[in-house]
Amino acid sequence: MEEEAEAEEQQRFSYQQRLKAAVHYTVGCLCEEVALDKEMQFSKQTIAAISELTFRQCENFAKDLEMFARHARRTTINTEDVKLLARRSNSLLKYITDKSEEIAQTNLERKARKKKKSENGNHNSRELAEAGVVESEK
Amino acid sequence: MLGPATRCCGTFTSRASGFHPPAALLVTCWTALGEELVSRLLHVHFKDDKTKVSGDALQLMAELLKIFVVEAAVRGVRQAQAEDAILVDVDQLEKVLPQLLLDF
Numbered sequence: 001m002e003e004e005a006e007a008e009e010q011q012r013f014s015y016q017q018r019l020k021a022a023v024h025y026t027v028g029c030l031c032e033e034v035a036l037d038k039e040m041q042f043s044k045q046t047i048a049a050i051s052e053l054t055f056r057q058c059e060n061f062a063k064d065l066e067m068f069a070r071h072a073r074r075t076t077i078n079t080e081d082v083k084l085l086a087r088r089s090n091s092l093l094k095y096i097t098d099k100s101e102e103i104a105q106t107n108l109e110r111k112a113r114k115k116k117k118s119e120n121g122n123h124n125s126r127e128l129a130e131a132g133v134v135e136s137e138k
Numbered sequence: 139m140l141g142p143a144t145r146c147c148g149t150f151t152s153r154a155s156g157f158h159p160p161a162a163l164l165v166t167c168w169t170a171l172g173e174e175l176v177s178r179l180l181h182v183h184f185k186d187d188k189t190k191v192s193g194d195a196l197q198l199m200a201e202l203l204k205i206f207v208v209e210a211a212v213r214g215v216r217q218a219q220a221e222d223a224i225l226v227d228v229d230q231l232e233k234v235l236p237q238l239l240l241d242f
């Protein structure tokens with residue numbers, strides 16, 4: 001029984017390690033962009049430190065988000081919860097709020113386009129036949 | 139991932155009077171922190187198995203995390219420039235850490 005628990009612990013540990021590695025890679029990419037833009041290099045230790053920092057900050061974020069949702073008697077975290085996370089800095093809050101509207105708008109447009117596409121697909125063959133007629137009428 | 143990486147130019151800046159945002163920056167942004175990665179990162183720390191994250195919230199979180207990383211990086215650069223350092227080392231990062239964590 002103890003062996004099973006240990007194996008599970010091992011699995012969870014290696015999973016977290018893989019996540020950390022993925023974060024490290026992404027942080028590396030983002031820092032590379034900043035380095036190019038600002039013409040200033042980052043030491044490897046700095047990248048590693050930012051990566052570790054980001055991973056730890058995720059834990060805080062996750063727990064807070066869960067608490068916010070539960071406080072609102074929900075099981076699904078939504079954008080309001082995320083905005084609450086960004087409350088500590090005015091400029092950050094403004095940025096996140098603007099982004100949230102942008103995301104909502106983009107997703108709305110995407111849904112509208114998808115709906116149009118599926119409706120068009122049904123009439124496709126008919127349209128192709130009619131297209132010729134319409135063109136000549138124009 | 140949010141389909142093909144979308145490249146755009148954005149500024150994280152503030153016009154709030156009195157409060158001086160440490161980093162107004164121009165950055166080519168892309169959803170570097172893929173949505174699946176963000177989802178996994180969050181789920182690992184949830185206490186309740188039933189907790190879920192909406193799609194929009196996930197996108198927003200990816201944005202927030204990207205901002206976090208970029209802010210840390212840019213503030214590090216500012217510190218290094220102020221110190222006439224040739225690169226951003228842990229010493230510079232340490233100095234910007236307190237304010238960074240307070241802002242987030």
